[in-house]
Every structure is written in structure tokens, then in C-alpha cells.
Amino acid sequence: xxxxxxxxxxxxxxxxxxxFGTGLGSAFYLWMAHRSGDPRSIATVSRHVVIADFLxxxxxxxxxPLSGVALAWLGGVDxxxxxxxxxxxxxxxxxxxxxPVLWLxxxxxxxxxAAVAASRPLxxxxxxxxxxxxxxxWPAFGAFLVIFWLMVAKPDPW
Numbered sequence: 641x642x643x644x645x646x647x648x649x650x651x652x653x654x655x656x657x658x659x660f661g662t663g664l665g666s667a668f669y670l671w672m673a674h675r676s677g678d679p680r681s682i683a684t685v686s687r688h689v690v691i692a693d694f695l696x697x698x699x700x701x702x703x704x705p706l707s708g709v710a711l712a713w714l715g716g717v718d719x720x721x722x723x724x725x726x727x728x729x730x731x732x733x734x735x736x737x738x739x740p741v742l743w744l745x746x747x748x749x750x751x752x753x754a755a756v757a758a759s760r761p762l763x764x765x766x767x768x769x770x771x772x773x774x775x776x777x778w779p780a781f782g783a784f785l786v787i788f789w790l791m792v793a794k795p796d797p798w
Contacts, residue, residue, distance in 0.1 A: 645714045652707040659700035660784050663738075666692055667777050670745070674770050679755040679762055686749035693742055701738070705731065723790045730783040730790075737780035744773040 666689040673685035708727075712719055751766040 642714070645711065648707050648711050648714065651703060652711055655700040655703040655707060656788070658696050659704060660781075660788075662692055662696040662700070663784075664781070666697075666745075667781075670748070671774070677762075679752050682762070682766075683749065683752035683756050686745055686752055690742075690745050690749050693745065697738075701735065721794075722796055723794050727787050727790045730787050734780040734783040734787075737776045737783075741773055741776050741780070744769045744776075748773065 669685050670682075670689050673682045676682070705728075709719065711717075712721075712724060717724065747769050748766060751763060751769065755762050755766070
């Protein structure tokens with residue numbers, strides 16, 4: 641294996657770790673803040689989650705497909721191998737869930753911040769945003785788990 645291939649593989653693994661780990665950690669902390677019901681806690685945690693998405697999740701989300709395609713090409717893997725096509729589709733599903741989640745996290749941050757500033761309870765729109773955010777997270781995380789399995793097993797199902 642060439643030095644370039646090993647560097648790309650390392651980058652791919654590290655960015656997958658950042659992407660999944662930051663997503664899981666952010667989801668956990670935002671969910672726990674929500675469960676507290678404390679608008680100040682929710683405002684603080686959601687502000688940090690939005691920052692983490694821009695600093696860590698978004699760059700890793702860009703690195704993943706670029707490094708993955710480069711690895712497949714350098715490794716002589718057919719870019720249309722069934723397991724890779726399945727990974728592409730699952731990655732697109734995760735991304736289709738993440739983009740509205742990002743917007744929802746910004747909205748949650750703004751709603752909680754406004755509630756704190758006005759010394760008011762969280763509005764009904766906040767609860768709607770959290771419910772949609774919660775349900776969009778499941779297919780995205782499930783897709784990543786299957787992608788990890790595909791990367792390791794490289795099955796040829798058809």
C-alpha cells in the first residue's frame with residue numbers, strides 16, 4: 641500500500657469517527673438538555689451543538705465521500721460495486737436527514753434563546769422542532785451503522 645493510500649484511509653477513518661461521534665454526542669447532549677425542560681440549559685447546549693456541527697460535522701461530511709471515492713479508486717475497487725452503491729445511497733439518506741436537522745438545531749437555539757431573553761416558557765414551536773429533530777436522527781444514525789458494516793464486510797448481495 642502506498643503512503644497516499646494509507647494517509648487517505650486514516651483520514652477516512654478519522655473523519656467517520658468525527659462525523660458519527662460528534663453527531664451522537666450532540667444528539668445526546670441536546671436531548672438531555674431538552675429533557676431537563678430548562679430553557680437556559682437548552683439555549684446553551686443548542687448553541688454549542690450548532691457550533692460543533694459547523695466546526696466538526698460539516699467538514700467531516702465533506703471529507704467522507706471525497707476520501708472514500710479516492711480510496712476506492714486508488715484501491716482498484718469498482719466505484720459501482722453493489723456495496724459501494726448501497727453506501728452512497730445510505731450516505732445520501734443520512735445527509736437528507738442531517739440538513740433539516742441542522743436547520744432545526746438553529747431554530748431550537750433561537751427559540752430557546754428568545755424564551756430566556758423574554759423570561760418566558762418555551763413556545764409550542766420549540767416542541768415541534770424537537771420532535772421532528774428527534775425522528776430525523778434515527779434514520780441518519782441507522783444509515784451510518786449500516787454504512788460502517790458495508791465498509792467492513794464489503795458484501796456482494798446481488
